[in-house]
Amino acid sequence: MNLREVGRLRVLEALHTASRSSRPELVRVTGLSRATVSSLVADLISVGLVTEDEGTDEGERRRTGRPAQFLSLVPTAGYAIGADLGHQHVRVILCDLLGAVLWDHRVAKEVDRAPDQTLDLVAALVARALTETGVLRSRVLGIGAGIAFPVEKDSGVVGAMGVMPGWVGLRLADELGRRTSLPVRVTNDANAGALAERMYGAGRRADDMVYVGLSAGIGAGILSGGRLLLGACGLAGEIGHLPLIADGLICRCGNRGCLETVASPVAIARLLSDSWGHRVAAADLPGLIRQRNTGALRAIRDAGDAVGRALSTLVTLLNPRLIVVGGDLADAGEDILDPIRAGVLRHTLPSAAHDLHITTGALGHTAESRGAAALILTDAPLLLSTPTTPAAEPA
Ligand SMILES: [Zn+2]
Numbered sequence: 001m002n003l004r005e006v007g008r009l010r011v012l013e014a015l016h017t018a019s020r021s022s023r024p025e026l027v028r029v030t031g032l033s034r035a036t037v038s039s040l041v042a043d044l045i046s047v048g049l050v051t052e053d054e055g056t057d058e059g060e061r062r063r064t065g066r067p068a069q070f071l072s073l074v075p076t077a078g079y080a081i082g083a084d085l086g087h088q089h090v091r092v093i094l095c096d097l098l099g100a101v102l103w104d105h106r107v108a109k110e111v112d113r114a115p116d117q118t119l120d121l122v123a124a125l126v127a128r129a130l131t132e133t134g135v136l137r138s139r140v141l142g143i144g145a146g147i148a149f150p151v152e153k154d155s156g157v158v159g160a161m162g163v164m165p166g167w168v169g170l171r172l173a174d175e176l177g178r179r180t181s182l183p184v185r186v187t188n189d190a191n192a193g194a195l196a197e198r199m200y201g202a203g204r205r206a207d208d209m210v211y212v213g214l215s216a217g218i219g220a221g222i223l224s225g226g227r228l229l230l231g232a233c234g235l236a237g238e239i240g241h242l243p244l245i246a247d248g249l250i251c252r253c254g255n256r257g258c259l260e261t262v263a264s265p266v267a268i269a270r271l272l273s274d275s276w277g278h279r280v281a282a283a284d285l286p287g288l289i290r291q292r293n294t295g296a297l298r299a300i301r302d303a304g305d306a307v308g309r310a311l312s313t314l315v316t317l318l319n320p321r322l323i324v325v326g327g328d329l330a331d332a333g334e335d336i337l338d339p340i341r342a343g344v345l346r347h348t349l350p351s352a353a354h355d356l357h358i359t360t361g362a363l364g365h366t367a368e369s370r371g372a373a374a375l376i377l378t379d380a381p382l383l384l385s386t387p388t389t390p391a392a393e394p395a
Helices: 003-018 023-030 034-046 058-064 115-133 172-180 189-200 265-276 282-290 294-318 328-332 334-347 350-354 364-377 380-385
Strands: 050-054 069-073 079-085 089-096 101-108 140-147 184-188 209-214 218-224 322-326 357-360
Touching: 003 023, 003 034, 003 069, 003 380, 023 034, 023 069, 034 050, 079 115, 079 189, 079 364, 089 115, 089 364, 101 115, 101 364, 115 140, 115 172, 140 172, 140 189, 140 364, 140 380, 172 184, 184 189, 184 364, 189 209, 189 218, 189 322, 189 364, 209 294, 209 328, 209 364, 218 294, 265 282, 265 294, 282 294, 282 328, 294 322, 294 328, 294 334, 294 350, 322 328, 322 334, 322 364, 328 334, 328 364, 334 357, 364 380
Parallel strands: 079 140, 140 184, 209 322, 322 357
Antiparallel strands: 050 069, 079 089, 089 101, 209 218
């Protein structure tokens, strides 16, 4: 990268962070000279990456006799795709440069044993998103994929023997990249949820935060000091496999009595099926809660208590300020939050729980896909500043 490219990157980064800046602000933030900023901005405007508008700052108008000019990134200068691969669903979204969702589609799908079919489905949804929005593939900066399985940090290989037999060892980024001709980044879905809630949702400005996704799989994304905690191999936060019941059910991971075996929607539905003698599916739970079915509410409360106990371990070790609860069970609102809060309080050092806030996510079921897209969007300045990025087409 030559000096001019470095300067261009700094201007793009400043606009990406602030979303809107005047030229004097850019000079201050980037440390570049006024002349350099003016010239770089002129270039960026001419290739369609930056736009200029008149502010409504009356002070500036009085001081200079003309309105302040504000610069911002053109939202349609680039796009990112977010793919959320759960155990039982696939969701694909298309976002503009600022993270606004332009297209969103969710398909119910048994994912665990069907890697090829699932990846074909993701590729088909990506193609549909581009066709239906008219966005050119060349304008997409990449695909971020959040998957409901542990992902090895450096290789992006799906890990955790036993959790997802068909997927272990799969090079997800390569496989999806081959099918879509787009660069792909992969993370665990709970990490994606944590990123999204921090960028767009309930965790704005929260540097020490845990996002816990309570769906067919249970996992946590941990932000400590503003950074995702990944661990040596990217396996940090697998809270669904904390041992909770010594003589409990055998978990899909091969251990016994893991949190997932008592607190996932699947586990709650199994408990109700066994108790009532007829089949209850995880998909029936929202309806049962709406009807205030006492048995279902009791099962939800017990699941919340178990989640609270498991989270208390994280609270004791990591001292977060905020826990954001997402995933399917978050739809139960206070019915799940209350027992989670009580469980955390009962099992945590009082001083660690004192300033802790526990809430549901603000993004609902889109947290994982939006966070996956954010994997790409956080690097948008770098991806846009490389000379190979195609310039905006003429209007
Ligand atoms: Zn387990």
